[in-house]
Amino acid sequence: MNSAPKVADLLHDPVLEGTRIVAGAAGLERRVTDVHWYDGAFTGVADNLVVCDEAQANPPYRLEATVRRAQEAGAAALLVVAATARPLLSTVRLADRLEIPVLWLESGAPGQIVLELATLVRAPEQVRARTVERLLRQLSSKRTGQDILTTAQTVLSAKVSLMTSDGTCILGDPVVLDPRLHLDQAVPQHGEHLLVHPVLDPQVNRLAAWLACPFERAADARLDVLAVGLAMTEPFIRSWLSGQRAQADRDSVFRAQLVSEIVAGRDSVSRDVVEGAVSLGWRLPGWHVGIHVLSDATGPVDRERIVDQLTAALAGHGIELVASASRGNGWAMWITTDDEPAPEDARKLVRAVRLVTAALPREWGLTAGIGRPHRGPNGLAESLGEARDAADLARSHDFRPAVEHSDELGVARLLATWQRSDVTRAFAETALAPLRDPAHSHLLNTLHAYLESGGSAVLTAQALGVHRNTVTTRVQQIRDRLGVDLDDPSQRLALQVACRALGV
Amino acid sequence: MSHVDADPLGLIAEEHVDALAAGATLLGSGGGGNVDLAEQLVRHGVRRRPVVVRRAADLPPDAHVVHVGVAGAPDVLAERLIDPRDMAIAARAVADQTGGRLDAVGIIEIGGLNALAGVVAAGELGLPVVDGDLMGRAFPSINKTTMALAGGSAAPLSVVGPAGDTVVVTTSSAAAAERLLSSTAGAFGGAAALALYPTTAAELTRTGIAGSLSACVALGAAFHASPARQVADLAEHLGGSMLFEGRVDEIRPRDGVLPGSITVSDRTTGSAARVDLLEEFLAVTVDGITRACTPDVVVGIDPTSGGVLGTTQIRPGQLLSLISLPALHPWPASADDVVGPRAFGLDLELEEVRR
Numbered sequence: 001m002n003s004a005p006k007v008a009d010l011l012h013d014p015v016l017e018g019t020r021i022v023a024g025a026a027g028l029e030r031r032v033t034d035v036h037w038y039d040g041a042f043t044g045v046a047d048n049l050v051v052c053d054e055a056q057a058n059p060p061y062r063l064e065a066t067v068r069r070a071q072e073a074g075a076a077a078l079l080v081v082a083a084t085a086r087p088l089l090s091t092v093r094l095a096d097r098l099e100i101p102v103l104w105l106e107s108g109a110p111g112q113i114v115l116e117l118a119t120l121v122r123a124p125e126q127v128r129a130r131t132v133e134r135l136l137r138q139l140s141s142k143r144t145g146q147d148i149l150t151t152a153q154t155v156l157s158a159k160v161s162l163m164t165s166d167g168t169c170i171l172g173d174p175v176v177l178d179p180r181l182h183l184d185q186a187v188p189q190h191g192e193h194l195l196v197h198p199v200l201d202p203q204v205n206r207l208a209a210w211l212a213c214p215f216e217r218a219a220d221a222r223l224d225v226l227a228v229g230l231a232m233t234e235p236f237i238r239s240w241l242s243g244q245r246a247q248a249d250r251d252s253v254f255r256a257q258l259v260s261e262i263v264a265g266r267d268s269v270s271r272d273v274v275e276g277a278v279s280l281g282w283r284l285p286g287w288h289v290g291i292h293v294l295s296d297a298t299g300p301v302d303r304e305r306i307v308d309q310l311t312a313a314l315a316g317h318g319i320e321l322v323a324s325a326s327r328g329n330g331w332a333m334w335i336t337t338d339d340e341p342a343p344e345d346a347r348k349l350v351r352a353v354r355l356v357t358a359a360l361p362r363e364w365g366l367t368a369g370i371g372r373p374h375r376g377p378n379g380l381a382e383s384l385g386e387a388r389d390a391a392d393l394a395r396s397h398d399f400r401p402a403v404e405h406s407d408e409l410g411v412a413r414l415l416a417t418w419q420r421s422d423v424t425r426a427f428a429e430t431a432l433a434p435l436r437d438p439a440h441s442h443l444l445n446t447l448h449a450y451l452e453s454g455g456s457a458v459l460t461a462q463a464l465g466v467h468r469n470t471v472t473t474r475v476q477q478i479r480d481r482l483g484v485d486l487d488d489p490s491q492r493l494a495l496q497v498a499c500r501a502l503g504v
Numbered sequence: 505m506s507h508v509d510a511d512p513l514g515l516i517a518e519e520h521v522d523a524l525a526a527g528a529t530l531l532g533s534g535g536g537g538n539v540d541l542a543e544q545l546v547r548h549g550v551r552r553r554p555v556v557v558r559r560a561a562d563l564p565p566d567a568h569v570v571h572v573g574v575a576g577a578p579d580v581l582a583e584r585l586i587d588p589r590d591m592a593i594a595a596r597a598v599a600d601q602t603g604g605r606l607d608a609v610g611i612i613e614i615g616g617l618n619a620l621a622g623v624v625a626a627g628e629l630g631l632p633v634v635d636g637d638l639m640g641r642a643f644p645s646i647n648k649t650t651m652a653l654a655g656g657s658a659a660p661l662s663v664v665g666p667a668g669d670t671v672v673v674t675t676s677s678a679a680a681a682e683r684l685l686s687s688t689a690g691a692f693g694g695a696a697a698l699a700l701y702p703t704t705a706a707e708l709t710r711t712g713i714a715g716s717l718s719a720c721v722a723l724g725a726a727f728h729a730s731p732a733r734q735v736a737d738l739a740e741h742l743g744g745s746m747l748f749e750g751r752v753d754e755i756r757p758r759d760g761v762l763p764g765s766i767t768v769s770d771r772t773t774g775s776a777a778r779v780d781l782l783e784e785f786l787a788v789t790v791d792g793i794t795r796a797c798t799p800d801v802v803v804g805i806d807p808t809s810g811g812v813l814g815t816t817q818i819r820p821g822q823l824l825s826l827i828s829l830p831a832l833h834p835w836p837a838s839a840d841d842v843v844g845p846r847a848f849g850l851d852l853e854l855e856e857v858r859r
Contacts, residue, residue: 059762061780061789065853068792089754089767093776094792 004031005219014157023095046074077101081110124221166285197230244279255325263381290371290383292391294330317352357401358462367394428498451496510722517554527724528619534815535784536616536642538582549627556632565706571610572625573618576695588628594699601660615642640833644783661700665692735825744829748777796828
């Protein structure tokens with residue numbers, strides 16, 4: 001059993017909705033152990049909330065003696081129900097002086113109020129059970145998110161909102177976030193004025209959104225009821241979300257539209273967008289790494305199949321694509337994590353994408369660009385933009401599949417200035433002269449691919465569509481012809497720049 | 505039996521008029537009507553011929569006494585001079601109903617205007633005024649008297665208007681008398697001369713409040729003699745007690761017959777007093793404990809000027825001192841329904857009142 005509620009706690013309970021504190025606010029922190037209907041006697045009312053009706057307050061002078069006697073008897077507070085009368089100032093002063101709260105409820109059935117308050121104080125678990133039952137009964141027939149929230153609000157007599165981890169409101173009234181809440185951890189929490197309950201993603205059991213219930217103050221028992229209420233509402237919201245998603249999945253145009261809106265809207269994305277994103281399981285507030293995939297296949301391509309295979313293959317590398325949506329001439333996809341990805345994650349990702357695209361059929365002609373990690377809806381837009389640029393660069397290579405990471409674009413730009421310089425050009429002409437004749441163009445291509453793939457025979461073989469041994473043989477031939485040591489980083493760098501300068 | 509301990513007056517002469525007016529104002533308990541005009545009348549009358557004052561017990565037992573005064577709205581009474589001859593006509597009209605004899609004039613209430621009206625009527629009729637009254641203070645009803653409590657009737661009574669119109673009620677119940685009186689006074693323009701409670705000196709000795717006229721003059725004299733005008737000293741000087749002093753914070757007007765309330769707050773101590781009032785101050789409750797209530801006399805005093813304040817003179821923001829004076833008459837417990845707080849619609853916790 002929880003400790004007895006304070007007078008102020010009871011005041012914030014829906015039972016006492018509309019109650020005014022007329023006087024004696026200094027006593028609001030007193031604990032109430034029971035509720036007593038004033039029948040003319042003040043025996044055994046110590047620490048009780050004494051409830052009286054209009055007879056005690058009209059004519060108003062009557063209340064003064066009642067206040068004094070209630071205080072003398074040790075009552076915690078006095079509640080006057082169904083009184084249109086105004087208390088006298090002298091009564092207000094007296095109650096202030098005696099520090100006994102005088103609460104005023106202008107309309108209400110005193111008997112009913114005593115009954116409900118008594119249950120609230122004596123048996124809070126009954127109130128909880130009743131609330132749970134009512135909530136269950138009413139929620140079972142609700143279909144839309146708004147209906148579910150409205151029902152929860154009515155039954156709990158509290159405001160309930162659905163929001164994202166960064167506090168963006170999806171349904172219901174905007175909520176003021178409590179900085180002490182850890183919204184990155186999917187467990188029910190309560191701050192000073194906010195109760196939150198995680199809504200889990202129906203398919204991957206990960207945080208999708210939060211149910212939030214702001215409260216001004218409340219007794220432990222009331223918080224309990226609210227917490228249970230939120231926990232009861234969560235599955236309904238979750239099932240609504242998954243229904244939304246099923247619907248949304250059918251409509252990839254919707255996703256493409258959403259992505260373009262996020263990209264266009266950046267940080268000021270509209271509520272509809274956020275709502276749509278959550279219904280799709282997109283966690284906009286997290287860290288995003290964008291991947292842009294292009295296909296320059298000549299024949300008709302089954303886009304869905306390409307995306308599905310990519311997704312499945314990447315999943316094999318432990319990389320989970322959040323979503324893909326058509327964007328421009330390709331697909332925008334991204335990975336979302338709750339924490340900022342480490343630099344080595346980026347390298348792993350590039351490697352994984354290279355491996356995966358290399359494993360896919362060559363005729364699809366895939367090129368991919370990868371963006372840097374950024375945070376929030378704005379970050380997603382940023383990263384997707386970078387990915388697209390990187391993909392465009394990758395496309396300029398004449399081998400397929402080609403993968404570029406945005407981080408390396410800076411280097412690429414630097415290299416580009418070298419490639420264009422006459423000195424570099426002259427060096428390239430001489431250094432690569434042994435491979436320049438058309439009969440050896442395959443060796444030049446192999447050298448380029450070999451250097452671009454970081455000296456990996458396997459990747460070079462995949463990129464060129466030849467056997468690995470062929471690559472090894474060719475590399476040996478190149479070494480012989482050029483008379484260079486390909487294991488020397490300086491030599492490799494010089495040759496790579498030379499390859500690019502010649503536009504191989 | 506009732507008595508008031510003050511040196512009995514032999515007559516009321518000009519030197520007593522100030523004290524009489526002051527005493528009547530104090531005993532008015534905030535009501536009873538403004539005495540200023542009547543004070544002029546008494547002064548004018550006694551300057552020619554002082555009024556003889558007699559205790560009921562000192563009159564022949566069969567002496568016929570009629571109680572004379574004025575009735576009507578306080579605002580009208582404060583402005584319109586009552587012709588002493590109207591009171592004489594009213595007294596004689598009642599005497600005519602009871603055998604024609606009229607030997608002395610009685611005072612209906614010693615609080616407020618009527619204390620002086622009785623003296624004026626006695627002077628006009630050339631009769632002695634009885635040293636006593638029927639209320640011991642001011643009450644807003646002719647039924648809240650010792651005689652009514654003892655089973656006496658106000659009728660025959662007469663009401664005389666300013667044009668000499670005379671209404672005589674030969675027989676009446678107490679409730680009807682009250683209504684007839686107010687409607688007749690209304691018909692006469694809001695104020696009228698009044699004569700009622702015809703009785704004998706022997707009866708009056710038994711049921712009247714003896715010596716209250718002397719007590720009233722003595723009280724007024726003590727009020728004027730109180731030097732420092734410190735209200736607490738004044739209360740002691742008058743034989744009363746200091747109840748409260750503070751600033752008027754709220755005035756809640758009466759609601760028909762339900763009393764209104766004034767909240768007086770003491771900013772230094774934080775305590776607050778509630779003054780319940782109708783025509784008169786009825787009760788003073790300090791911090792939830794009733795310290796004085798009717799039939800005790802409650803006097804409101806402006807501590808800055810030292811003047812007595814009536815119920816209609818209280819203004820928000822004003823400093824107000826409240827003192828209580830002991831009732832001139834020890835009303836029996838059976839009188840609570842007539843003169844106690846309940847008679848005015850106040851349901852106070854009386855065990856607290858008597859301290």
